[in-house]
Amino acid sequence: MIPIPLAVLVLGVWCVIYLADTFLKSSTSLKVSYEDWLVLRGLSICPFHIRWQTTLFNRLLYKWGRWKPQLLYLWFNLGMVFGILAMFGSMILLGKTLMQTLKQMMTEIPIDQNDRMLQVVVPGVNLPISQLTYFFSAILISGVIHEIGHGVAAIREQVRLNGFGIFIFVVYPGAFVDLFTTHLQLVSPVQQLRIFCAGVWHNFVLGLAGLLVLFPLPALLFPLYYTGVGALITEVIEDSPASGTRGLFVGDIVTHAQDCPVHNVEDWHSCIVEISQRPQTGYCVNSATLLQLSFPSRVYRRLDGSIECCSNNSLTDVCFSYSSNAHGQMYACLPARKAIKNSQVCHTAADCQKEIVPSLCVIPSIENQTRLIRVKHPPQMDMLFIGYPVHLQYSVGLSSFIPRYKFLSIDLPVMIETFCKYP
Numbered sequence: 001m002i003p004i005p006l007a008v009l010v011l012g013v014w015c016v017i018y019l020a021d022t023f024l025k026s027s028t029s030l031k032v033s034y035e036d037w038l039v040l041r042g043l044s045i046c047p048f049h050i051r052w053q054t055t056l057f058n059r060l061l062y063k064w065g066r067w068k069p070q071l072l073y074l075w076f077n078l079g080m081v082f083g084i085l086a087m088f089g090s091m092i093l094l095g096k097t098l099m100q101t102l103k104q105m106m107t108e109i110p111i112d113q114n115d116r117m118l119q120v121v122v123p124g125v126n127l128p129i130s131q132l133t134y135f136f137s138a139i140l141i142s143g144v145i146h147e148i149g150h151g152v153a154a155i156r157e158q159v160r161l162n163g164f165g166i167f168i169f170v171v172y173p174g175a176f177v178d179l180f181t182t183h184l185q186l187v188s189p190v191q192q193l194r195i196f197c198a199g200v201w202h203n204f205v206l207g208l209a210g211l212l213v214l215f216p217l218p219a220l221l222f223p224l225y226y227t228g229v230g231a232l233i234t235e236v237i238e239d240s241p242a243s244g245t246r247g248l249f250v251g252d253i254v255t256h257a258q259d260c261p262v263h264n265v266e267d268w269h270s271c272i273v274e275i276s277q278r279p280q281t282g283y284c285v286n287s288a289t290l291l292q293l294s295f296p297s298r299v300y301r302r303l304d305g306s307i308e309c310c311s312n313n314s315l316t317d318v319c320f321s322y323s324s325n326a327h328g329q330m331y332a333c334l335p336a337r338k339a340i341k342n343s344q345v346c347h348t349a350a351d352c353q354k355e356i357v358p359s360l361c362v363i364p365s366i367e368n369q370t371r372l373i374r375v376k377h378p379p380q381m382d383m384l385f386i387g388y389p390v391h392l393q394y395s396v397g398l399s400s401f402i403p404r405y406k407f408l409s410i411d412l413p414v415m416i417e418t419f420c421k422y423p
Contacts, residue, residue: 006129010171014048021045042165053165053178061148061164065155072156076194079149082204083197130235130397131418136173138422140166142203143175149202150195151177157191159183214420217413218401225401225413230255231268233377234410235397242395247383248375251410253402256376259345264400269393275371276389282322282363283340284352290322290360293339294332307365309333318372318386320362323349331365336384340374 024034038044042053065072121127127135144166151161160180167174184192213220218227230253242248254262258281260271275281299309309319310333318336323329339362346352346361353359364372366386373392375383385392401413 014170017045017050018047042163048170049167051165051167053163053176055163057164058161061151061161062155064148065152069156072152076153076156076198076201079153079201080190080194080197082201083193086200086204134415134418134422136171138419140173140175142206143173145202145206146199147175147177149198150179153195153198154179154184157187157195159187159195210420210422214417217417217420221401221413224405224408225403227400227402228263229253229402230377231262231265231398231400232402232410233396234399234414237395240395241385241387241391242383246381248377248396249380252377252380254375254377254398256374258374265398266400268398272389272393275373276369279347280364280366280371282346282351282361283343284346284359285320285322285334285339285343285362286357286359289339290332290334290362293334297333299331302367304368306367307331309365319365321365322360322362324360332362334362336364336372340384341382345374 024030027034044051044053121135147164151164154177155161160183162178162180165176165178167176179195184195187195218225233248233250233252233254236243236248236250248254254268256262257268257271258275260267260274262268262271297309298311299307300311302308307319307321309331310317316335316337317333318339319331320334320339321329321331343359344352349361352361364386366372370387371385371389373385373389375385375392377383397414399410399414399417401410401417403410
């Protein structure tokens with residue numbers, strides 16, 4: 001959710017701006033000079049909206065609009081074709097989204113976020129607060145490129161450009177070009193279409209440019225960063241399941257989550273999803289170790305139907321279940337770290353018979369949907385996590401790029417990678 005202090009700060013800033021603007025405009029001694037100052041600087045202030053317009057870039061835009069007319073003619077014709085195709089594609093996409101929404105309303109079955117064709121991006125709800133800088137920067141850059149496309153196309157079609165501007169609405173930045181309306185109405189429909197389609201065409205090209213940087217990024221950064229050996233921890237959320245003295249730390253390299261190898265960030269997320277979807281993984285523990293570590297305890301059933309056998313309220317002891325040929329299904333309360341230290345993972349008892357010393361496959365008996373996950377990040381001690389896998393998944397920030405030299409920033413590749421994904 002959106003942090004309350006941030007919302008209060010934004011609202012407070014706008015209140016101060018509105019009150020100051022109202023006071024200056026209502027003051028008999030300051031009104032004229034204040035309004036002249038606004039006009040001179042091209043500023044316009046309304047509630048939750050600030051607009052700035054200038055002619056400083058007109059000469060540059062006119063220079064671009066008159067550069068190689070034939071090439072620009074071909075360029076904006078391509079943009080017109082793309083704009084028409086994109087319009088029909090958007091209509092199909094909106095129609096499918098409408099059908100999906102109506103189906104959900106009629107059946108009352110929730111649709112997974114990843115299955116939605118279109119999603120509204122709301123900062124603090126489905127967009128992490130930590131990525132707001134990337135988000136708003138991408139909106140501003142995309143808006144500027146979009147409007148430059150309109151402006152250059154208009155100049156190419158002999159439509160006068162009055163100016164270029166930037167605005168802020170609440171917290172969202174944007175850009176605009178001011179075209180001479182009479183000129184725009186006098187040109188042919190095809191010329192108008194070239195101008196109107198130029199914005200989305202330039203946004204499409206900007207997106208392609210982002211992809212051209214994103215996909216070969218490992219090769220581009222190869223002299224400075226290497227990949228494929230694990231996921232580098234760049235951030236650990238304070239008081240999260242991954243924090244603590246035996247948790248994960250910035251600079252650690254995660255190589256495994258349970259028996260799932262982690263070579264990059266994508267592997268980390270896919271491993272966590274796989275762990276959450278399959279039954280709890282067990283661990284091979286030989287009988288002598290099991291007998292030595294276990295201690296008598298009362299076995300009882302939790303409300304969700306799972307079995308608990310640790311009644312000492314210890315944070316380090318976990319109830320494990322295993323099958324015994326003599327006694328059938330058995331339960332033992334064991335110190336988790338000592339019991340599974342250096343042990344192989346298993347899914348059935350047969351997996352542990354492959355060991356030199358035959359062992360038992362002990363499986364954590366914990367609440368439904370929760371998992372005991374062993375995270376390897378050598379040379380540090382393995383981290384043990386008990387809880388919902390998704391809580392572990394988003395407790396850390398990760399990068400697939402590991403610096404070759406100590407003076408290199410671990411955040412730089414993440415910044416480039418994240419920024420390239422937004423356009």
